[in-house]
Amino acid sequence: MLVGDKVYEGRTKILYNTADPDLYRLYFKDEATAFGKRRGAIAEKGVYNAQISTILFTLLSEAGIPNHYREKIGERVLLVKKLVMYPLIIVVRNAVAGSLAPRLGLEEGFQLLEPVVEYYYKREGADNPLLNESHLNTLGFISAGRLQTCSILALQTNLLLRNYFAHRGLLLVDFKLEFGLADEKVFLGDEISPDTCRLWDVGTGEKLDKDRFRWDMGGVEEAYREVVERLLGQV
Ligand code: UDP
Secondary structure, eight states, X not given: OOTTOEEEEOXXXXXXXXXXXXXXXXXXXXXXXXXTTEEEEOTTHHHHHHHHHHHHXXXXXXXXXXXXXXXXXXXXXXXXXXXXXXXXXXXEEEEOOTTHHHHHTOOTTOEEEEEEEEEEEOOTTSOOOEEOHHHHHHHOSSOHHHHHXXXXXXXXXXXXXXXXXXXXXXXXXXXEEOEEEETTEEEEOSOOSTTTEEEEETTTOOBOSTHHHHTTOSOHHHHHHHHHHHXXXXX
16 A cells, blocks of 8 residues: 555545554534435535544543644645544433433433433444444453453543533533554544534533434534634634
8 A cells, every 4th residue: 555545435534554664644524414324515624623523532642542643734625643433433422312312201300310321333334233332242242351441541531522512602412432452452443523523512402513414404514613613712
């Protein structure tokens, strides 16, 4: 494989290799998908998500949460550490939204007494099923010890991000993380953005995240830009 070759293309991002065998270039696209069916583009989303991920990964690095972010090298491009990803999605929830409302029989917006951590099996071309620890032990792709490390890092990330967003007038309702291995250690990978977090305005409850696209609510670009501006302290 040549330097600069595409390693992987997903729905919203592309990975390229670099001259450094330990690093990838992560390119953020404008494309968006919802429920595996609805497809579209959100103007400038790639630029916003690269910027938001940079700010949030930098915050996590400063707090000692190991993650793949190394440097922002373009409007929509990050230099990241090469990881071998687990086929695992970890969702942390602070308030009830989406599928959790019917599952628990609670209203959307209900504040959970403590954060809920959920695991989903990431499988291309299939729905991502909800897993418990016993399913994970049976599937065998992650050890109990590494799963515990991921869960602890996810909860620490939640505390940091929830507090950071709260100071910017945003409620972190829920979000997903993906982890991988490098040098025999667990690192947080992927992105942290309004594509992967639910963010509501603390005062009005207005949704400032991908739910606007999922539910065709309009004002999608504006919502992503608003999050960038709040993180940059421009609002
Ligand atoms: N999420 C994501 N990608 C996924 C699954 C979840 O970014 O493949 C995020 C989603 O944006 C939300 C949180 O994780 O912020 C919980 O998502 P879930 O899909 O479980 O939502 P629900 O089923 O509750 O609508």
